[in-house]
Amino acid sequence: MTISSSPIKITAREHVQALLDQYDNFLFDCDGVVWLGETLIPGMVEAIEYLESKGKKVVFVTNNSSKSRDEYVEKFHRLGFKSFRKQQVYPTCYAAVSNLDQLGVQPGAKVWVLGDAGIMHELKEGGYQALGGTDTRLNQAFDPDHPLLEVDPEVQAVIVGSTKDFNYMRIALTLQYLLHNNKSIPFIGANIDRTYPGPHGLILPAGGSVVSYMEYTANRTFLNVGKPSTQFLDTIVAENGFDRSRTLMVGDTLYTDIKFGNDGKLGAGAGSLLVLTGGTKPEDLAHLLHLPEDYEDPHSMTPLYVMDSFGAFVDILKG
Numbered sequence: 001m002t003i004s005s006s007p008i009k010i011t012a013r014e015h016v017q018a019l020l021d022q023y024d025n026f027l028f029d030c031d032g033v034v035w036l037g038e039t040l041i042p043g044m045v046e047a048i049e050y051l052e053s054k055g056k057k058v059v060f061v062t063n064n065s066s067k068s069r070d071e072y073v074e075k076f077h078r079l080g081f082k083s084f085r086k087q088q089v090y091p092t093c094y095a096a097v098s099n100l101d102q103l104g105v106q107p108g109a110k111v112w113v114l115g116d117a118g119i120m121h122e123l124k125e126g127g128y129q130a131l132g133g134t135d136t137r138l139n140q141a142f143d144p145d146h147p148l149l150e151v152d153p154e155v156q157a158v159i160v161g162s163t164k165d166f167n168y169m170r171i172a173l174t175l176q177y178l179l180h181n182n183k184s185i186p187f188i189g190a191n192i193d194r195t196y197p198g199p200h201g202l203i204l205p206a207g208g209s210v211v212s213y214m215e216y217t218a219n220r221t222f223l224n225v226g227k228p229s230t231q232f233l234d235t236i237v238a239e240n241g242f243d244r245s246r247t248l249m250v251g252d253t254l255y256t257d258i259k260f261g262n263d264g265k266l267g268a269g270a271g272s273l274l275v276l277t278g279g280t281k282p283e284d285l286a287h288l289l290h291l292p293e294d295y296e297d298p299h300s301m302t303p304l305y306v307m308d309s310f311g312a313f314v315d316i317l318k319g
């Protein structure tokens with residue numbers, strides 16, 4: 001996907017009206033677009049309710065694997081999205097588990113996790129046995145003689161995502177599974193994000209840094225199931241029956257969200273909108289500074305539209 005011109009800035013009523021005319025389906029990123037941690041971005045509930053009142057289809061696609069779909073339902077309801085349904089959210093913990101079958105790992109199998117509760121819960125919901133992850137026995141200091149370090153030969157896959165419990169015990173054990181059986185069991189990464197925007201202006205280490213740590217120490221490459229995976233988008237489009245040409249991706253990160261929309265051929269020619277409420281600042285957009293070096297095409301990360309906050313949608317429309 002190539003977008004050669006500068007993004008169109010959405011500031012006026014006619015711009016917002018044009019979005020409503022052009023798109024029937026809206027995909028929203030979460031961290032940095034809908035909320036920052038537990039803090040809702042002002043106007044987002046009103047914006048989503050407005051879109052839905054006009055018959056638009058809205059789904060949320062997040063690389064944050066720390067919560068399962070059920071836990072996201074609770075969060076959306078808590079933050080005021082009263083009619084939110086489980087089928088509207090696609091977190092990468094769900095994407096990771098959905099991929100297992102295609103990788104030859106059937107329900108019932110044991111799966112090792114370096115990550116938070118979302119992955120554990122989605123594994124259980126999918127009929128898998130989740131090992132590692134939030135197991136509190138792994139909170140203790142590393143001890144090479146600890147019986148927990150014994151590898152379970154029945155583990156058939158490893159899923160790594162963001163975690164705030166990134167300690168040496170968990171890292172060392174995860175490495176054993178990644179090396180096990182001549183590095184033959186699938187290694188799934190929940191995302192490639194380097195950082196994510198936290199509250200109070202904090203920039204926090206994201207899941208991609210955890211996945212990359214394990215990739216480096218195991219000297220293995222992982223399967224990224226999160227944005228910008230085109231397979232992830234294909235699944236969402238197919239499950240919801242979306243017409244790509246009438247679908248827009250709204251996100252705050254160039255190399256995940258915007259690339260997801262552009263590479264996924266959304267919109268009639270393009271379908272990505274960058275908001276500046278999260279990790280990307282105007283100067284980043286100007287220079288496309290945050291690009292991982294292995295992404296060769298900067299145009300695939302250039303949004304068609306840019307907006308200070310999607311939360312301003314209704315206010316702009318009302319003039």
Ligand SMILES: O=C(O)[C@H](O)[C@H](O)COP(=O)(O)O
Nearest residue numbers: 030031062063162193206207
């Ligand atoms: O590490 C994480 O949890 C994610 O990278 C991060 O939160 C991104 O989430 P998203 O912006 O895709 O909602």
Ligand SMILES: [Mg+2]
Nearest residue numbers: 029031032252
């Ligand atoms: Mg984001």
